[in-house]
Every structure is written in C-alpha cells, then in structure tokens.
Amino acid sequence: MDFSLSKEQKEYRQVIIDFARNQLNDSDSLESFSPQVWEKISEFGLLGITVDEKYGGLNESYLTAAIVFEALGYGCENNGLIFMINNHIWVAQNLIYLYGSETLKEKYLEDMVAGKRIGSIAITEAESGSDAFGMTTQAVLDGEDYILNGTKMFISNGPIADIFIVFAVTEKEPKKKITAFVVEKQFLGVSTGADIEKMGLGACPTSEIILDQVRVPKENILGNFNSGSYILMGAIEWERFYEFVPHIGAMKRVIERCGRYAKERKQFGKSIEEYQAISHKIADMEIKLELARLMMYKIAWLKDNQRNAFKEVSMFKIFVSESYIKACRDAMQIFGAYGYTKEYGIEREMRDALASSIHSGTNEVLRNTVYKYI
Amino acid sequence: MNIDKIAVICDSEDYDSQYILQLITKARSLADYDNSKVLVCCVGPYHKEKLQNLSRFGADTIIICERPNVTDVWMYSDIISEMLREHMPDMAIFPASDFGKEIAAIISTVFEAGLTADCIDIKRNKNNEVSFYRAALNDSVIAEIQCKDSAIRLCTVKKGIFVESILEDRERCNIERFPYEITYNNKNPVQILESKKISNNKIVDINKYEIVFCVGRGVKKVSTYKRIEDLSKRFGAVVAGTRVAVEEGFINKEYQIGQSGKSVSPKIYVGFGISGASQHIVGIINSGIIVAINKEENAPIFQYADCSIVADIDDILDEIEKII
Amino acid sequence: MRIVVCIKPVRTEMVYKTEDRNEKYTFNPYDLYALEQSLSLKKLDDSIEIIALSMGPMDAQHLLVKSLAMGCDDGIILNDSAFIGSDTLATSYVLATAIKKLNKVDLIVCGAKSIDGETGQVVFGIAERLKLNCIQHLKKVIGFEDDKLILEQENGDRRLDLSLNLPAVIAFKDFTLKQPDISLLLHKRAKQKGIKIWNADDIEADGNKIGNKGSKTKVIGVRNIVTKRERTIVNGSIADKAKYLTELLSLGSNIKN
Numbered sequence: 031m032d033f034s035l036s037k038e039q040k041e042y043r044q045v046i047i048d049f050a051r052n053q054l055n056d057s058d059s060l061e062s063f064s065p066q067v068w069e070k071i072s073e074f075g076l077l078g079i080t081v082d083e084k085y086g087g088l089n090e091s092y093l094t095a096a097i098v099f100e101a102l103g104y105g106c107e108n109n110g111l112i113f114m115i116n117n118h119i120w121v122a123q124n125l126i127y128l129y130g131s132e133t134l135k136e137k138y139l140e141d142m143v144a145g146k147r148i149g150s151i152a153i154t155e156a157e158s159g160s161d162a163f164g165m166t167t168q169a170v171l172d173g174e175d176y177i178l179n180g181t182k183m184f185i186s187n188g189p190i191a192d193i194f195i196v197f198a199v200t201e202k203e204p205k206k207k208i209t210a211f212v213v214e215k216q217f218l219g220v221s222t223g224a225d226i227e228k229m230g231l232g233a234c235p236t237s238e239i240i241l242d243q244v245r246v247p248k249e250n251i252l253g254n255f256n257s258g259s260y261i262l263m264g265a266i267e268w269e270r271f272y273e274f275v276p277h278i279g280a281m282k283r284v285i286e287r288c289g290r291y292a293k294e295r296k297q298f299g300k301s302i303e304e305y306q307a308i309s310h311k312i313a314d315m316e317i318k319l320e321l322a323r324l325m326m327y328k329i330a331w332l333k334d335n336q337r338n339a340f341k342e343v344s345m346f347k348i349f350v351s352e353s354y355i356k357a358c359r360d361a362m363q364i365f366g367a368y369g370y371t372k373e374y375g376i377e378r379e380m381r382d383a384l385a386s387s388i389h390s391g392t393n394e395v396l397r398n399t400v401y402k403y404i
Numbered sequence: 405m406n407i408d409k410i411a412v413i414c415d416s417e418d419y420d421s422q423y424i425l426q427l428i429t430k431a432r433s434l435a436d437y438d439n440s441k442v443l444v445c446c447v448g449p450y451h452k453e454k455l456q457n458l459s460r461f462g463a464d465t466i467i468i469c470e471r472p473n474v475t476d477v478w479m480y481s482d483i484i485s486e487m488l489r490e491h492m493p494d495m496a497i498f499p500a501s502d503f504g505k506e507i508a509a510i511i512s513t514v515f516e517a518g519l520t521a522d523c524i525d526i527k528r529n530k531n532n533e534v535s536f537y538r539a540a541l542n543d544s545v546i547a548e549i550q551c552k553d554s555a556i557r558l559c560t561v562k563k564g565i566f567v568e569s570i571l572e573d574r575e576r577c578n579i580e581r582f583p584y585e586i587t588y589n590n591k592n593p594v595q596i597l598e599s600k601k602i603s604n605n606k607i608v609d610i611n612k613y614e615i616v617f618c619v620g621r622g623v624k625k626v627s628t629y630k631r632i633e634d635l636s637k638r639f640g641a642v643v644a645g646t647r648v649a650v651e652e653g654f655i656n657k658e659y660q661i662g663q664s665g666k667s668v669s670p671k672i673y674v675g676f677g678i679s680g681a682s683q684h685i686v687g688i689i690n691s692g693i694i695v696a697i698n699k700e701e702n703a704p705i706f707q708y709a710d711c712s713i714v715a716d717i718d719d720i721l722d723e724i725e726k727i728i
Numbered sequence: 729m730r731i732v733v734c735i736k737p738v739r740t741e742m743v744y745k746t747e748d749r750n751e752k753y754t755f756n757p758y759d760l761y762a763l764e765q766s767l768s769l770k771k772l773d774d775s776i777e778i779i780a781l782s783m784g785p786m787d788a789q790h791l792l793v794k795s796l797a798m799g800c801d802d803g804i805i806l807n808d809s810a811f812i813g814s815d816t817l818a819t820s821y822v823l824a825t826a827i828k829k830l831n832k833v834d835l836i837v838c839g840a841k842s843i844d845g846e847t848g849q850v851v852f853g854i855a856e857r858l859k860l861n862c863i864q865h866l867k868k869v870i871g872f873e874d875d876k877l878i879l880e881q882e883n884g885d886r887r888l889d890l891s892l893n894l895p896a897v898i899a900f901k902d903f904t905l906k907q908p909d910i911s912l913l914l915h916k917r918a919k920q921k922g923i924k925i926w927n928a929d930d931i932e933a934d935g936n937k938i939g940n941k942g943s944k945t946k947v948i949g950v951r952n953i954v955t956k957r958e959r960t961i962v963n964g965s966i967a968d969k970a971k972y973l974t975e976l977l978s979l980g981s982n983i984k985n
Contacts, residue, residue, distance in 0.1 A: 038919070040750040041790050045915055048907035075913030088916055319908075477852075478861070502883070506864070508854035512817060516937075520817065521847035535948065545950040553943040579752030592861045592896065597878070598889040607885050615980050639981040658884070671978040674973070693980075695973065711976070712961045715967045723970030 033102055033327065039094055043101040049074055050105030060108055060378070061232035067111065072145025076102075077119055081127050085135070086143040092331035096275050100326065103276025106119065107375065109382035112232030112276045117186045117234065117380055118142070120268040122149025122195050126212065129253045129261055134212060150191035151265060152182035152213075152239050158182075160395045162197075162262065163206060168242060169198035176200075176251075178219075178244040184199065186239035186389075188222050191215060194267070196241065197258050208258035209323045212250040219244035228379030263340065270343035271329055274350040275384060276351050278322050284357050285315045288364050302364070311360040318353035325349065341403040344396045351386035351393060358383040407534065409441045410434055411493035412463075412484055413484055417448030417472070420457040425568035427497050427561055431525060432462025433569070434495075437528045441465060444688055445487045447474050450581070459577040460570050467491065469582040476593070477503065481510040483584050488515070491583075493556065495534060497526070500560035508560050518551035519558040524565050524667070524689075561668050564611045565690065607658045608642060613708040615641035616670040616691075620684070621648045622677015622698055622717055629654045631721045638728065644668070646684050661687040677717050680705025729894075731835045732827055734854070735759040735795065736842045737788030741926045743843060743905065754779040757903035758839025764908065765900055766837045767799045769869055777801045783811055783822050788851065789923060790846050797910045797920035803923035810928045815938035816845065820853025822938055826931045827858065834895040835877065840864065843903070855897040862897040863890065 035043070053070050071077065079095045081087025090098075099116075106112055123142040126134055128147075141147040158164035167180025177197050184193075194213045201207035213220060223238030253261045289312060292303035302308045325346045332339040358380040362369035369376040387393045414424050415660070424444075431442045444458050445571035446468040458466055467487055474480050484507060488496065498508040500522050512519035527535050533550055536559045540547040542676045551557040571677050602689045608614060621630055636643045645655030646662055661668055662684040669690035676697050678684060688694060696709035699716045706712040713720065738755035742753070750933065755763070763780065770776050780795035782788065783806040792803030806826055814822060827833050836858070843850035855862035863879065870878040873891065881888045890896070928938060936942060962972050 037790075041915070042912065044750045044907075045910050045912065046796075047845075047912075049909055052906060052909050073915075074909075074911040079912070088912055491882050502865070505848060506852050508815075509849040510856045511857040512849065512852045512944075513820060515816065516944065519847075519849060520945055521816075521845075521849060536806075540950060545952060547950045548948040549945050550948050551944055553947050574825065592893045594861065594863060595876075595891040596888055597891050600887045602885055602887045615977065639977045641977075641981070672976065674977070693976070695976065697973075706959065707959075710958070710960060711972075712959055715966055715969050715972065716960075717965050720970050720973070724974055726967075727970060727974050 031359075035097065039097050042094065042098055044195070046074075046076070046098055046101045047105035050102055052113060054106040054108055059233060060110070062225065063114065063170060063233055063235050065245050067146060068148070071115060075304070076115065077123065077145055078143035080124070081143050085127070085139045091330070093327070096326050097271070099272060099275040100279040100323075101255050103279025104270040106276075107283070108233050108377075109276075109280065109379070110231035113231050113273065113385075114187055114234035116273045116276070117151065118149045118191075120194060120272045121151040122187075122191075123264045124268060125151070125195055125210075125252060125261060125265055126193075129210075129264065131214070131249070132247050133219040134252065138212065142193065147192035148187055148190050148192045149195070150185055150187035151269075152185050152188075152194050152196045153167065153262065153265075154182060154184050156181065156183045160392055163208070163259075165197065167196070167198045167209070169200050169209060169211065169246070172245070175245045175247050178241045178246055180241050180350075182239040182241070184226065185222075185239050186234050186236050188239055189225055194220075194239060195252060195261075196239075197262060200256055200258070202277075205258040209255055210258040210261040212251040212252055213241070213244060213246055217244050217246065219282060229384060230378065231385055258327065262336040266391065267338075267340050270347040271326075271333075271339070271395075273390055274347050274386065275326055277339070277350050277354040277383075278319060278326060280379070280383075281315060281319045281322070281354055281357050284361050285312060287376075288312050288315070288361050291365060308364055314363070315353075315357045315360065318357070322346070322350050322353060334378055340398060342400045344391070344403075347390060348393050348396050348400070351383075354386055355380075355383045406532065407440050407494045407528070408432075408436070409443055409493040409495075411443040411496040412487065413493070413498045413504070413507065414444065414446045415499050415501050415507065419444075419446040419448060419468075420454040423499050423501070423563050424566060425457070425461045426563070426566040427499060428458060428461045428463055429568045430561070431497055432568040434526060434528055434534075435462075435464075438532075440494075443467065443491055443493055444483055447480060447483055455537055455579050456576070459579075460574050460583065461568060462571055462574070463577050465491075465578040465580065466614055467580045467582045469584045471584065475509065477506045479508045479586070481514070482587070483582075485514055486584060487582055488556065495557040496559075498558065498560045500562045505560050506555075507550060508558055512558050515556055515558075516554075517556045517558050518554040519560070520549045520551075521560050523559045523561045526559065526561070530690055553561055564669050565666050567669075607656065610642050610644050610659060610661075610666060610668055613640070613642040613668075614671045615639055616641045616643055616661075616668050616673050616688075617641050618673065618675045618678055618684075618688075619643065619649045620646045620675060620677070620678030622700075623649065623654065624677075625718075626654070628718055628721065629683070631725070632717075635721070635724065641672075641674075646678060675705055679707050680708060681705050729773070729834050730830070730832055731766055731769070731776060731778045731837060732781050732830060732833050733759070733795075733800070733837045734780060734823055734839075734850075735763065735780055735782040735791060736839075737782060737784040738842060738844045751790060753784065753791065755791055755794075756839055756842045757842075757871050757905055758843065758900070760908070761902050761904045762837050762839040762900045763798070763800075764904065765803060765866075765869055769871075770799055772871055779804060781807065781823065781826060783814070783819060783826075786925075789925075792923040793915070793918045794908065794919060796923065797914040798974060801825055801920075802831075804926055805923060806926050806928040806931065808938075810933075810935060810941075811937045813943060814938060815943035815945045816847050816849040817944050818851060818938050818942035820850045820857060822931070822933060823850070823944060824854045824857035825933050826926060827854070829926075834894045836860070836895075838897065838899045839903065840899055840901045848899075851897060851899045856893040858895075858897070860895055860897050861892070863892060863901070865901045865965050866898055867901065881931050915921045 078087030169176040169178045196213045200209040219242040221240045226236045412427045441464040444463040444466045498504040505678045524535045525537040536549045644659040644661045650656040650660045667687045671692040673691040674695045694703040695711040697713045701714045734755040738756045740754045778800045779802040780800045796803045838851045865883045867880045867882045877892045879890045
C-alpha cells in the first residue's frame, strides 16, 4: 500500500494553499457570500476537479480531489465559503454529472463547472430532517411536465443558487417513492425565503425554498422516475465525504496555531506546552488528524474503484466532525481568554465547527447507520 | 602562491573617501605580512592632497586615470581592466558600493577571476593563501572562501567593516598618471527621461552615527516606534531596523541592518525587540557595546549582547521617559 | 520580441522558515518579482514571447511549470551534473551560453540577487559575456516607446524614468514573498505542454567553464557566527533597567571621535 503522494498531488496541494491564502482569507467576506470571491474560485478551476475535460473540468481522481480539498481546508480560513463550494459541487453539479441524462448534462454542466450557475440540493423540510422520507413536497404529472408544490427548509446556497436538485414525492401508495428533479430558480413559482441567520458558516447563505405550482419538464428528472432514493443515497455519500475532508485541513491549522501559541505563551516561568494538560490536548488532535486522513485515503480509494462507501463515509463523518469540534473546543481552552475574543478567530472556528455534527445527517442517526452495517 | 601586490580599486572621483581609506588600511595590513605592495587605482581629476592622503593610509603606488566624471560602468571597468593588466596585482579589493560591485562583477567576468562578495574579513594564512570571509545567509555561519585557478583574487568589502588608520612615518608613495585611450564605446547609452527626488526625509548614512537604535519584531505598534524615534533624537542616535521592521513599514529599506542590508559598527548599539536572527547579528558584530532589550529572556540576541535587558519595550520606554 | 527571465531555484526553507511547503525548491523572491514584472509587459503586447530559464536540479522543474502557468511561453531548465558546484562566474557562463543558443533575445531580465548567495554578481556577468548594456535597481516597467523600453529606476533618494535601447540586460530591485496565483486549469495545461530540459551538450558549453571546474572560488569551511561576548545581565526593577540604559546612552552620546 503506497501512501505517498504523487508529485502532481503535492504540487496541487501547494498551488491551492497559496491560492487560498492569497485570495480566500479576506476578513470582509467571512460572514456573507461574495460574488467576487466566487468568480476567483471559478477561474481557479476548482469546481470541475473530477469532471471530464469536455465539460471544462480537470478529470482528476477522487483521491486527488480529496487531497486538494484537504489543502483548501488548511489554507482557507473561511469555513462557510468551503461549505458553500462543496454544496455546489458534490450534491448539485456532480449529481448531474454522474446521474444526469446527456440532455441534462448539456443543459447545465458546463455552466456549473464554470461557476456561471450555482447549484444547491433541496431535501430537508421543516417537518422532515433526519426522516428525509417524511417529506411532503410532491410532484404531479401534468401533460409532459410535472407540477411541484412544497417548501424546502435550511437549503444551503438557497439565496444564491440558480439550479436546485429538488426531491419530491411521486408515489404515495403502496410504498412512498421520491424522484429527483432539476429545478431552475427562474422557473415560475420558485422563490426563496429570507436568509436564515446561523451561528456560523456565515459565507454560505441559507434559506427556505418555496415551490408554488412549479412546472418542471420531464427531461429534468434526474436519474429515473420514482428512483430518487438512489440519487439521494448517492448525494448523501458524497456529502458525508467531501464536506468533511476540509475539516481535516482545518484541524491541521488549529493544531499548528495551538502549537505555536503553547510555545510562546509563558506562565509560571515556562511555556504552557510544557504542561501536559495542554500538550496532551494537542497530541490528541494530532492523533485524530492522522486517523481521519487514513480514513480519507481509504474512502477515496473506494470511490476511485467504483465501490460503495456508505458505511465508511458515515463513520468518517462522525469521526471527523466530533474530532473537529473537540479540537476547536480544546483550542479555545488552550488560548484561554484570548480564545474567547473575536480577534483571535478561535471562537469563529468553534461556531463553524458546531454545525458539522448536525448537517449531512446528525451523528445520532449516523450511528444507527453504522450499527446496521456491522 | 605569492602575493606581491594588492590593489585597492576606487569606485568614484572621491577616491579618498572614508570607505576607500578603510580598504587601504586593510590592504596595508595584509601586505605587511610579507612586504607586498599596495596599489591604489583611481579614476578622476588629479587632486594632490587627496592622493597624498591615500599614501598616508598605506598606499605604495597610486595610479590615476585623469578622466573626470566617468559614470559609465563599462568605461570605468575598461579603465580598471587596463590598469590591472598592466600592473598585474595578485589581489584586488573593491568597495561593495553599488558601483563597486558592478565593476567587480564585470572585471571578474573579463578576467575569469574568482570574486567574493560582501566580505567581512580577509586573512592570509600560513600557506600564503588568502581567505575571504562572508556571511552565508540564513545559516548563521561565516563562510571562508578561497580562489582557485584564478590569476587575480577579487573581492568586494562591506562598508564599515574595517577601521581606517593613518600610519606614522609613511614615505611618500609613487603616483603615476595612467593614460587611457577610449577604445570602449557605449553604443547603447541609457537616456534619462525624468528624474525626481522621492522622499522628503533625507536618507542619511547610518555609519556616521555613534549610537544606533535598531527596531525588530518586538516593536509592534506605531506608537512604540515613535517613542523610540523621539528617544533617538535626544541622544543623537539613528533608528534602523531589521527586515521585519522594513516589511512592517516602520523603517526605510535604506536603514535595514543585516546581511541583506547594511553593516554598522557604532560605539553603542541598542536593539529594541530584536530576537537576534543571525542575518541581523552579522550586521552589527563590530559594534562597540551591544545592548539588547527583549521581553523573551531566551532570545538569541542575548548571547551576543554585552548588556542584556529583559523587559517589555513599552514598559522600559515608560520608565526612561520618566527619568528624562 | 523575445524576453528571457532568469530564475534561480532556492531551497524553500531559506525563504519560508515557519511554513511547511510541499516543495523542496521555490522561486528566489527577487526573481519572482522580476518574472511578474516581465509578465506585465505581455499584457501590453501579447505578441511578446517570454521564456523562463533556470539552472538547477530536476527537483526544481515545477518552478518552470509554474512559470508557464503564470503566462510564460516556454520554460527551460538547464540541468546537468556538470553544472553542479557553479559559482557566480560559472553560473553567468552557463546562463549566457544558453541565451546565445536561444537566438535573437531582445531582453534578459534578472532579479537583483539571490536570497541564498546574495552576491548580485551574475547579472553583470551575463551582460559582460553577451556584450550588452545592463541596468539595475529597477522598480518597474512602464512600457514601450518607439521600440525603446521605458523603465522606472529607484536609486537612493532619486526616482528616474529611463529609456533603454534593446537588446539589453535589466535587473529589478525588489522581491516578493507572495506566491503567484495559479489556477489549477492553467497548471494542468502547463504540465501537459511540458518544459524543456537542456544539458551541457545542448547548449554547447565548454566543460572547463562550468560547474566546479569552471568556478574560481571555493568554500573552504564554515564556522559559527561571531564569538559570544561577555554578558552583563541588567537586573532589578524595570526602573533600574531604564536607569542603566539612560546612563549608558548619556555617556555614549558624549563620546567624541
């Protein structure tokens, strides 16, 4: 088993860290979405990293993409921005790429890879989060189109997206079935609610999506009719992997910061790193970082070899999110009062981190999932 | 290999500047090792007293090409090259001024001769070889360099490294006029379209100050810097800085001390918040008394300082201001 | 118009001491500045051809790839075991010989000096070998006027606008530590285009003038910097320390030459 990175992967890593440091860490765009920053990211070529060249992508492997996104998480301090990018790529753009018909790909893919149209996924509703299948948004056939009605909640990228992957109920009896539709914001009847203010991840806008008699052509069905659950599972798998890969990079950044601070900060005549209560915290972060990375390599390998990784990503998500939250919590403790101030950015990292045990499936539900696989 | 003649190359019409006298003094001490001769090469108007001054500091022979205002580096190099070809010194010392370094680089190429840049010392050893010493950056070391297979050994020496000293009982030396036919023709002169003075503050020569204050990474606030500046005015000191201070915008690049910048050898040097990175230490090693103020008691600079003061910069400035 | 930019690869830890970068070699910060200035010329006139030239180990070839990704038309690495151990004299010989091989070069651009050698000698060495005029201490390129290059030079406290006839050699004075923004797309395309690798035979170099053989200086040894001094640690309260310093300075400022 060769764990070494290829020369190209190493180069990519450095290129993206430099890019993130130069362009993505502007403190002005931490709490809100910036179209200028989005343009830079599009020009950079990040969006189509695993997409074929004929749509403007880079055609890289999932492993290379993982390495790139880990590096992004390391170099870019704007976790909300990364969250927004991931939502666009893995659960919108790439779903069209992997599961869409040629028609759909031709309609949307190139624009999405070029960043001209932003994507978003709409599964969750006010009354159905973990219980995704409890959704009530429905799609009814009318001639050659489907009419969609319903409201989706907590939709990341909602306010800025042009393309939504909407899941709606298309059969109630005997067994509930859902279908995935590609819905354009410009379709009549689509509207977004007010921006939802969150604790963190400010650069990723979130809102309700309201679908009022929205007419969607048949060709916009993603995948097969009544087989939306297949697309849903796929989406969840990608989400649980790539939305958490950057946290590994973020953890490395937190470890470095804590290490530097613990060396410089002196109390009672010595650096606080000499107190085990402090150094052990950092050691634990490092342990989890390394383990998370190994898991990342394995999952990337599975996907590059066209294998199912649903169990693995669920374990990965639980482990990474909890490690990341703990790392931030410990960092705040290490930095003491400074960590609690806004100036140091630790509190923002903490606020961003707390979302990770909630989105993409709560860790509680995910533990059920893992158990089922044992 | 025998060293019979050591040449000092002047880089301007001001051929008896303090800088050149420093080099002549050094050449003299190197030559005295085995009765070699010191040759000084000048380009500029014949000025009797200036030339005699060169003699007082150690020149045995002075050759002067009487051309006024030779500012073209190619012509200047051509003149020096001819002088060197005729007199064949074994070694030539150039000042490490901008012009001096350019001439040295050109001559090194013309003669395919070894050139050591920015020397901080030159020594002759028992094998009758000459060793040139320069700081090897970032590595906190001093490298010893020798020439090999080189008809003439060249070096540029930093300003303020050697100290000029007049010799007693010097015999008047030989002064020769060097004729030069302009064979060199610069077909591609540069045209100056516009010339502007840039900063309001005059750039001073920090080597002229006996007390030098230096600000480093530990000086973070503009207010702290201003207080140090005020303090410097009171004691007639100049404020210089490390590369960090230049990057922060406190100090003009011309006042950067260290390997990439200038060297100073004042009577008193005071480092404010300087950690003591080797590149900076190199620039101050020949100072009289080195005082270091830093709040980190393990800062490397304390190993090289004569007086170590562990204190917060703002605190000590508070106390000093009370005293004054 | 053909421009050659000379780039020296330097060890990454020399430039970035606290950062962990995934590359053994990085751009000499002075050369990176020079490269970016040269590329800005291309914006004025797209027909300008810029070639990045570097003498260095194969570990440094990614810098040439980066140069391509940044906008250079070609990247050449001069690599040969015979080049190893070159001092500034041998280096200027190798670079000048490679430039002669390139033919019809209008402008050669260099950084002020390298961050590891810091001699600043190679620039004039190249100019002398190619018998070209050389201008240093440049801040930036302004543009072209009747086939002449207009440059801004800063020397001491004067800023000069200069007009230079080509061909010539120029050197910029500043450095930059900010890594260039390179998109993944351009990087990939640069990799696909590829860089050229030239050895001593390719440039028809005289074996006696390159590498160790062609060097006229050698490093005999290195020793630790400066002898440490006899230290006096000033103790006491902060007021005591301030008093000590003030007295020392008062004494010092009265010292006459």
